[in-house]
Amino acid sequence: MFKKILIANRGEIALRIIRTCKEMGIRTVAVYSTADKDSLHVRFADEAVCVGPPPSKDSYLKIPNIIAAAEITNSDAIHPGYGFLSENAQFSRICQEHKIKFIGALPEQIEGMGDKASAKETMKKAKVPTIPGSEGLLKDFPEAKKIAGQIKYPVILKATAGGGGRGMRLCWDDKELEEGWHSARQESAAAFGNDGMYLEKYIEEPRHIEIQIAADQHGNVCHLSERDCSIQRRHQKLVEETPSPFMTDALREKMGEAAKKAALAVNYEGVGTVEFLVDKHRKFYFMEMNTRIQVEHTITEEVINHDLIKEQIKIAVGDKISGKDYFPTMHSIQCRINAEDPFKGFMPSPGTITNYHAPGGHGIRIDTHVYANYVIPPHYDSMISKLITVAQTRDEAITKMKRALAEYIIEGVKTTIPFHVQLMDDKQFNKGNFTTKFMETFEIKKP
Numbered sequence: 001m002f003k004k005i006l007i008a009n010r011g012e013i014a015l016r017i018i019r020t021c022k023e024m025g026i027r028t029v030a031v032y033s034t035a036d037k038d039s040l041h042v043r044f045a046d047e048a049v050c051v052g053p054p055p056s057k058d059s060y061l062k063i064p065n066i067i068a069a070a071e072i073t074n075s076d077a078i079h080p081g082y083g084f085l086s087e088n089a090q091f092s093r094i095c096q097e098h099k100i101k102f103i104g105a106l107p108e109q110i111e112g113m114g115d116k117a118s119a120k121e122t123m124k125k126a127k128v129p130t131i132p133g134s135e136g137l138l139k140d141f142p143e144a145k146k147i148a149g150q151i152k153y154p155v156i157l158k159a160t161a162g163g164g165g166r167g168m169r170l171c172w173d174d175k176e177l178e179e180g181w182h183s184a185r186q187e188s189a190a191a192f193g194n195d196g197m198y199l200e201k202y203i204e205e206p207r208h209i210e211i212q213i214a215a216d217q218h219g220n221v222c223h224l225s226e227r228d229c230s231i232q233r234r235h236q237k238l239v240e241e242t243p244s245p246f247m248t249d250a251l252r253e254k255m256g257e258a259a260k261k262a263a264l265a266v267n268y269e270g271v272g273t274v275e276f277l278v279d280k281h282r283k284f285y286f287m288e289m290n291t292r293i294q295v296e297h298t299i300t301e302e303v304i305n306h307d308l309i310k311e312q313i314k315i316a317v318g319d320k321i322s323g324k325d326y327f328p329t330m331h332s333i334q335c336r337i338n339a340e341d342p343f344k345g346f347m348p349s350p351g352t353i354t355n356y357h358a359p360g361g362h363g364i365r366i367d368t369h370v371y372a373n374y375v376i377p378p379h380y381d382s383m384i385s386k387l388i389t390v391a392q393t394r395d396e397a398i399t400k401m402k403r404a405l406a407e408y409i410i411e412g413v414k415t416t417i418p419f420h421v422q423l424m425d426d427k428q429f430n431k432g433n434f435t436t437k438f439m440e441t442f443e444i445k446k447p
């Protein structure tokens with residue numbers, strides 16, 4: 001087993017990883033920017049190393065500083081959490097070269113999944129369902145137009161280096177496609193230094209349903225069922241739940257098998273997520289594969305009763321997994337509590353938390369790094385807490401969430417709590433009747 005793990009992250013996920021390490025008897029090293037010197041991850045780790053000034057690019061993203069911190073503390077492994085360096089192929093490679101185990105994917109796997117057109121071709125070859133469209137990259141506009149004629153409008157142009165909604169264009173006719181072709185290529189060249197584009201049939205009103213998988217170094221792969229992440233705004237997830245209210249036993253079986261095929265096709269090792277779009281006829285299509293632990297891993301943990309960070313660490317040292325799939329019977333929901341004003345277009349609201357009281361009781365979990373008098377720095381993302389409920393049924397999980405939200409006191413900054421209160425009361429949400437378009441029409445009522 002590892003003796004010491006360096007956590008290359010901050011906030012709630014750094015704390016989350018430290019907690020598991022403590023339970024496993026593994027020593028921990030925190031890294032921090034000067035803006036985070038009073039953070040709980042610094043306080044709760046066995047050792048802490050300052051890696052630079054507040055901007056991420058000068059601290060949490062500065063590879064030489066992170067590697068130096070691992071070397072001087074004699075760490076055997078680095079856990080990158082999510083975001084920051086978690087899907088950076090170069091960082092994974094440099095860890096390898098320094099004989100430090102990167103608790104995440106191999107550089108080749110990150111590169112393979114990071115190029116969306118080639119990831120899609122890999123999945124198509126492995127017989128994982130993909131969305132009809134171009135084969136690999138488009139060579140010019142006439143080719144795009146020809147394929148659009150075959151698959152019929154609406155179509156979507158996607159940047160191969162994009163992801164998370166960047167570098168995409170929805171097109172309803174030849175004219176929009178021509179405009180989109182030029183503007184998306186320009187934008188992608190500037191944003192990613194890569195203007196490769198591919199084309200797909202546009203799936204209208206899809207659901208975003210992802211399958212959690214785990215794969216060990218011995219060829220065993222299992223799936224841990226799904227999470228429904230359709231409640232998003234500008235590609236930022238707000239609420240996640242498992243099981244998906246749209247799921248059926250037959251669909252879960254098929255999507256679970258497809259996700260395992262996807263993992264096997266790239267010789268995947270570790271925990272990962274295969275994202276799918278699911279249309280109204282319950283046809284599903286591969287979208288992306290995430291090679292990191294995700295923010296919403298918590299709800300899966302609640303329903304399968306396993307610690308996924310512990311699974312990641314065990315797989316990284318070469319332990320075997322059982323290889324059996326999980327079909328949970330409990331229901332779990334997560335509300336992301338962000339320091340944002342939901343009445344002002346989710347505008348960020350950094351500053352001091354002047355008063356703090358967390359809800360508790362049966363079936364409630366809170367993952368957070370904040371406390372009374374904590375100062376939320378303006379330099380990082382605005383998520384400050386994850387409120388998670390678990391219960392026997394969806395209705396009970398929603399009831400618990402309403403009760404917990406009503407008990408949650410966070411003063412001094414604006415938060416997304418009032419939005420979640422309204423969502424939990426929404427008739428369509430309660431019916432499980434939502435797609436990725438839900439937030440485009442959801443009206444937040446001013447108090």
Ligand code: MV4
Pocket residue numbers: 131156163164165166200201202203204206207208230232235277287288436
């Ligand atoms: C799509 C799509 C409809 N049809 N592809 C957005 C993020 C990126 N990973 C892929 N995305 C989409 N791809 C086809 N062929 C709709 C989206 C999409 C979306 C997907 C998941 C969750 C939220 C979304 C919000 C807008 C668009």
